[in-house]
Amino acid sequence: MMQHYLQTKEEYPDCILFYRLGDFYEMFFEDAKIVSRELELTLTGKSCGQEERAPMCGVPFHAYESYMNRLVAKGYKVAICEQMEDPKQAKGMVRREVIRVVTPGTNINEQALDEGKNNYIMCIVSLSDQFGVATADVTTGDFFVTEVDSKRRLLDEIYKFSPTEVVCNEALFMSGLDIDDLKNRVGIVLYSLEHWYFDDSLCENTLKEHFRVNSLEGLGLADLECGMIASGSLLKYLYETQKNSLEQISAIHPYTTGKFMVLDSSTRRNLELVETLREKAKRGSLLWVLDKTKTAMGARMLRSFVEQPLIEKEEIEGRLDAIEELMQRAIDREELREYLNPVYDLERLLTRITYQSANPRDLTAFKSSIGMIPHIRGILLELQSKEIQGICEDMDTLEDLYTLIDAAIEEEPPITVREGGIIKDGYHEEIDRLREAKSQGKNWLAELEAKEREKTGIKNLKIKFNKVFGYYLEVTNSFKDLVPDYYTRKQTLTNAERYITPELKEMEDMILGAEDKLVQLEYELFRELREQIAKNVVRIQKTAKALAKIDVFASLALISEQNHYCRPSLNQNGRIDIKNGRHPVVEKMINNDMFIANDTYLDNQKNRISVITGPNMAGKSTYMRQTALIVLMAQIGCFVPAETADIGIVDRIFTRVGASDDLASGQSTFMVEMTEVANILRNATGNSLLILDEIGRGTSTFDGLSIAWAVVEHISNPKLLGAKTLFATHYHELTELEGKLDNVNNYCIAVKEKGDDIVFLRKIVKGGADKSYGIQVAKLAGVPDSVIERAKEIAEELGRHDIVDFTEILSNKKNSATKKKKEHLDEVDLTQMSLFDAVNDNDIIEELKEIDVGNLTPIEALNKLYELQNKIKNRW
Numbered sequence: 001m002m003q004h005y006l007q008t009k010e011e012y013p014d015c016i017l018f019y020r021l022g023d024f025y026e027m028f029f030e031d032a033k034i035v036s037r038e039l040e041l042t043l044t045g046k047s048c049g050q051e052e053r054a055p056m057c058g059v060p061f062h063a064y065e066s067y068m069n070r071l072v073a074k075g076y077k078v079a080i081c082e083q084m085e086d087p088k089q090a091k092g093m094v095r096r097e098v099i100r101v102v103t104p105g106t107n108i109n110e111q112a113l114d115e116g117k118n119n120y121i122m123c124i125v126s127l128s129d130q131f132g133v134a135t136a137d138v139t140t141g142d143f144f145v146t147e148v149d150s151k152r153r154l155l156d157e158i159y160k161f162s163p164t165e166v167v168c169n170e171a172l173f174m175s176g177l178d179i180d181d182l183k184n185r186v187g188i189v190l191y192s193l194e195h196w197y198f199d200d201s202l203c204e205n206t207l208k209e210h211f212r213v214n215s216l217e218g219l220g221l222a223d224l225e226c227g228m229i230a231s232g233s234l235l236k237y238l239y240e241t242q243k244n245s246l247e248q249i250s251a252i253h254p255y256t257t258g259k260f261m262v263l264d265s266s267t268r269r270n271l272e273l274v275e276t277l278r279e280k281a282k283r284g285s286l287l288w289v290l291d292k293t294k295t296a297m298g299a300r301m302l303r304s305f306v307e308q309p310l311i312e313k314e315e316i317e318g319r320l321d322a323i324e325e326l327m328q329r330a331i332d333r334e335e336l337r338e339y340l341n342p343v344y345d346l347e348r349l350l351t352r353i354t355y356q357s358a359n360p361r362d363l364t365a366f367k368s369s370i371g372m373i374p375h376i377r378g379i380l381l382e383l384q385s386k387e388i389q390g391i392c393e394d395m396d397t398l399e400d401l402y403t404l405i406d407a408a409i410e411e412e413p414p415i416t417v418r419e420g421g422i423i424k425d426g427y428h429e430e431i432d433r434l435r436e437a438k439s440q441g442k443n444w445l446a447e448l449e450a451k452e453r454e455k456t457g458i459k460n461l462k463i464k465f466n467k468v469f470g471y472y473l474e475v476t477n478s479f480k481d482l483v484p485d486y487y488t489r490k491q492t493l494t495n496a497e498r499y500i501t502p503e504l505k506e507m508e509d510m511i512l513g514a515e516d517k518l519v520q521l522e523y524e525l526f527r528e529l530r531e532q533i534a535k536n537v538v539r540i541q542k543t544a545k546a547l548a549k550i551d552v553f554a555s556l557a558l559i560s561e562q563n564h565y566c567r568p569s570l571n572q573n574g575r576i577d578i579k580n581g582r583h584p585v586v587e588k589m590i591n592n593d594m595f596i597a598n599d600t601y602l603d604n605q606k607n608r609i610s611v612i613t614g615p616n617m618a619g620k621s622t623y624m625r626q627t628a629l630i631v632l633m634a635q636i637g638c639f640v641p642a643e644t645a646d647i648g649i650v651d652r653i654f655t656r657v658g659a660s661d662d663l664a665s666g667q668s669t670f671m672v673e674m675t676e677v678a679n680i681l682r683n684a685t686g687n688s689l690l691i692l693d694e695i696g697r698g699t700s701t702f703d704g705l706s707i708a709w710a711v712v713e714h715i716s717n718p719k720l721l722g723a724k725t726l727f728a729t730h731y732h733e734l735t736e737l738e739g740k741l742d743n744v745n746n747y748c749i750a751v752k753e754k755g756d757d758i759v760f761l762r763k764i765v766k767g768g769a770d771k772s773y774g775i776q777v778a779k780l781a782g783v784p785d786s787v788i789e790r791a792k793e794i795a796e797e798l799g800r801h802d803i804v805d806f807t808e809i810l811s812n813k814k815n816s817a818t819k820k821k822k823e824h825l826d827e828v829d830l831t832q833m834s835l836f837d838a839v840n841d842n843d844i845i846e847e848l849k850e851i852d853v854g855n856l857t858p859i860e861a862l863n864k865l866y867e868l869q870n871k872i873k874n875r876w
């Protein structure tokens, strides 16, 4: 055994080998140490003919999946080495072979599927300034391919699919892509495959063979050299790991980038699209509000809708039409949802069917699901919108498969395939005959029992069965003397004796023979049926997608109706005009009626940037996120939480929200903030929407304000960027920008003073806030009165020393500022002075003005800041 284990391990050196031994999977040597460490299992030893015992660890067969999933989630690959009976060898002899390699991107995680999560694996091929990107989901059979010509677009694709595993060629490591950042921040497992995977003729042949085509043209890959290599090598990798026919991957979908809105990973997180920032829970996310789907397929599709909003107006309008129709036809919609309710995850069932692991119950679940399709289709036929008609065309009723399963499989078959009871009476002649023989046999036994009792006079004689002797006659000790000579004794018990007779053994051969044959035949018929269904992969997959889509539309129609959403109008001229918009999630978390609706107006002329001020807790973040979510929802093709919404389609949404420490990657809060700002300034376009919350908060007031100021200047300039932006800040100095830059406007979230306290009105109004009310908010939060009083004193004191106006500095009114400063210098305690107060040197100011933040890397920006800071310090 150990020799075979070592040989197998040699073939799979980068995998943890789960080696099946009876009711356990066992791991040895290094694998055992890793498993014991990662899963906190006991490490034992097994003698292996050498002096030292081999380190060993084991997990029970019935629960191995959860252990395996935990290892795979940590980035390990697991090779499952299974034991099988070998028909060529004597009964009971087993052989072991690796039946599948489970990797992070190919793991079929049933729980994640139920939660509507796809598990993508991606292959990236870097080839002379081009990247080929192929992405697949082994469970659903989705397979996409594209080519991109820049690192930025490559990152967009990675963010879009968020694959759990990326395989690539060596050249990717030389392409300048920040691999460590991808691993740490995006959380993917990434490694290169051996170079032979990327051999173009091997890739071409793999694709042609798999999709059964003669040329690449038929696959739409003729002009995508890089894409062809990426998809061919991905397919090859899947064959190597899955060791299966991969019938579920029935089509390849080449696409061009730019079809979807780009959302980077921090924006997805910040907007809490599919899970909340802190708890990582679905509850509290946008998906939580939108998801009323009935099927797991629908839940997965809705998730991909949320993660990939569209940018083509026509496509978005198509979805909106469908949703509007389903809102108007509420009775039809609810009937549809009733029929969708019992539909199982056809994509998952199909993968089990093609992997030949589906059991008889899976087939009955499949049958009952497709049994709903004619009803669903019947309703859809009555509807008019183009999208729904398209769904109807793709939806095959699969009646032939229904009839097939219905005729063959029992209504409530067993889960196992080896115990019979699967095939219905009347489906197969031989099955009927064997069943007849079996039940006849049972009658014969009853007759024999009666006859023997009569003949021998043993009144309590019984015919019984066990696995060791088969059928036998049991006689209790009190009748032992009556046992005739032709009985052969097999066993003596305390109270009874067991016998056989030639006649009984003859019957036994007949009965057990029939039973064995029956089980075998039932199994074969079941397999045939399963294979027959597997041949219909393309039809079933298309239908599954159609069911998922109608499920999504019905869900979106329902929530739009329940939450009083409006249909957004779409424009291409960049105007975002929302009247009485609401935050879809916050309004659900608090009582709907309590939410104060607000307007948003942004355009490409005089209203590019809104600088939003207001006290803490006023609702700035909520307001900005609600605008981003409304735009995003509109581009998903969903109705939006507003009275009216006219949405200029945006190509990207970027957010920089709050402070998120990234201690794991060894970066400080400010470093993370600046990295994100750099990313936004480099990657946003004039058609993007930016949500910037308190940029510069993570550093000293002076540095922070300088950065914030420069960032607004950069964004507002259409020649440099010109993106529509909501910019929340506590730096009141930034409101000065309204007069200086013609496309910047001030807004604030209103509060009302009530004696010493404040009341949040949550209403956005034109103009800047004059006070920050930080101390009042601290009071509301329960900070002790003594601290509050002292804070007020300090604030007053500081107010008196507020002697240099930053905006004056930037407006070059330096002389007056310096004069003012000199006048006050005697009063000022230098230790209390901020760097902000200290600026009065022309050259430093000039240097500050020259900083082109957009073109600095975060490190360069930081260095520049330190340099300036030191200069100022040295002079004072």
Ligand SMILES: Nc1ncnc2c1ncn2[C@@H]1O[C@H](COP(=O)(O)OP(=O)(O)OP(=O)(O)O)[C@@H](O)[C@H]1O
Pocket: 586, 590, 594, 595, 596, 597, 614, 615, 616, 617, 618, 619, 620, 621, 622, 623, 762
């Ligand atoms: N329009 C609104 N209607 C009702 N409640 C709201 C509204 N906007 C915000 N809130 C409530 O106020 C709370 C604080 O809002 P938010 O976090 O947006 O404030 P903020 O101004 O960004 O605060 P800070 O500056 O401290 O980050 C939210 O959690 C929400 O419960």
